[in-house]
Amino acid sequence: MKTLYVLYDSRCGLCTEVRDWLRQQPAHVELSLLASNSEYARRTFPNLPSEELAVVSDDGRVWLGDNAFIVCLWALREYRHWARRLASPIVRPMARQAFEAVSNNRKGVSSLLGLKSEVELKKRLSEVTIPACPTK
Amino acid sequence: MYIVESYLVYLVISLVVTVLVARTLHKNGRVFLVDAFRGNAELAGSVNHLLVVGFYLINVGYVTQALTTDRTADSPRTAIELVSSKLGTILLVLGVMHFFNLYVFNRLRRRGLESLDGPPVPPDARIAVQ
Numbered sequence: 001m002k003t004l005y006v007l008y009d010s011r012c013g014l015c016t017e018v019r020d021w022l023r024q025q026p027a028h029v030e031l032s033l034l035a036s037n038s039e040y041a042r043r044t045f046p047n048l049p050s051e052e053l054a055v056v057s058d059d060g061r062v063w064l065g066d067n068a069f070i071v072c073l074w075a076l077r078e079y080r081h082w083a084r085r086l087a088s089p090i091v092r093p094m095a096r097q098a099f100e101a102v103s104n105n106r107k108g109v110s111s112l113l114g115l116k117s118e119v120e121l122k123k124r125l126s127e128v129t130i131p132a133c134p135t136k
Numbered sequence: 137m138y139i140v141e142s143y144l145v146y147l148v149i150s151l152v153v154t155v156l157v158a159r160t161l162h163k164n165g166r167v168f169l170v171d172a173f174r175g176n177a178e179l180a181g182s183v184n185h186l187l188v189v190g191f192y193l194i195n196v197g198y199v200t201q202a203l204t205t206d207r208t209a210d211s212p213r214t215a216i217e218l219v220s221s222k223l224g225t226i227l228l229v230l231g232v233m234h235f236f237n238l239y240v241f242n243r244l245r246r247r248g249l250e251s252l253d254g255p256p257v258p259p260d261a262r263i264a265v266q
Contacts, residue, residue: 001254047263061259071255081247087256 003030004075006068007045007054010035012106013115015053026077035118053103066099138215143203146219150199150226154192157230161237162188168241172248187240191233198229 006022008015019033034041036050048054048062055068063071074083086095102109110117116124162184169180202225209215 045263056263056265057259058265060262060265062261062263063255063257064260067257067260070257074255084256 001029001057001059003032003058004071005032005034005045005056005058006072007034007036007041007048007050007056009051009053009106010037011117011119013110013117013120014102014106014113016117017110017113017115022072022076025079027075028077028080029075031072031075065103066096069099070095138209138212142209142215142219146222147199147203149219149223151196153227153230154195154199157234158188158191158195161191161234165237165241168245172241172245174248174252183244187237191237195226195230195233199226202226 006019008019010016022031022033034044036048036054041048042050045054045056048056049064052064053068055063055071070083070086073079073086085091165187166180166184169184170177173180173183202222205218205222207214207218209218
């Protein structure tokens with residue numbers, strides 16, 4: 001496995017924040033981060049749910065939701081042992097519940113933390129009217 | 137009266153036991169570390185040596201630090217009791233250090249092996265990727 005495609009929800013501020021964090025981390029495998037509602041992602045992976053975090057390996061394996069999150073951690077140099085811990089039978093149910101709780105309320109969590117998604121930023125920027133240059 | 141003899145007996149036994157434990161660690165820890173560093177024997181030897189140096193420094197340091205006592209050793213009985221209680225403490229410290237070293241060896245080994253494995257969770261589905 002050389003590349004992992006990570007499909008995230010670009011309409012959620014928390015998800016884009018996590019994406020930026022993922023981008024900065026040294027990784028064992030190359031991470032290709034794609035917005036799940038982007039044209040490219042829809043064309044390449046047409047059958048994946050667009051609402052859920054998904055990870056696809058270059059050999060066709062798909063992980064969804066909390067599994068996908070664990071695989072993302074596994075791909076990172078500094079966090080591989082965390083992936084093992086979260087995947088262990090004792091911690092797993094708690095990790096799943098925590099992930100689902102955050103994931104299902106990600107819009108609320110994002111606004112609580114004041115995190116803006118790409119889509120929101122784009123919308124807000126498009127609303128800004130740039131004054132015309134004064135003519136001589 | 138017997139205090140100098142007690143100190144000497146304590147020092148000799150403590151240091152001999154420290155050397156024996158350190159040699160056991162050095163000899164048997166190597167196998168663990170070679171496995172942890174995926175057969176890189178040179179690196180394993182180096183880390184092993186550094187760990188043993190740390191082990192010696194802490195133990196010999198503690199043995200010498202714990203030498204002095206306020207207790208008197210004016211009869212063979214009190215002298216033996218003094219040496220025994222001192223040695224007991226040293227052996228317990230050595231035991232704790234020994235298990236701590238084992239923990240470190242095992243942790244290094246597990247880390248080394250983990251990096252070879254695939255993701256810790258099975259995939260939810262499979263798709264064809266161009």
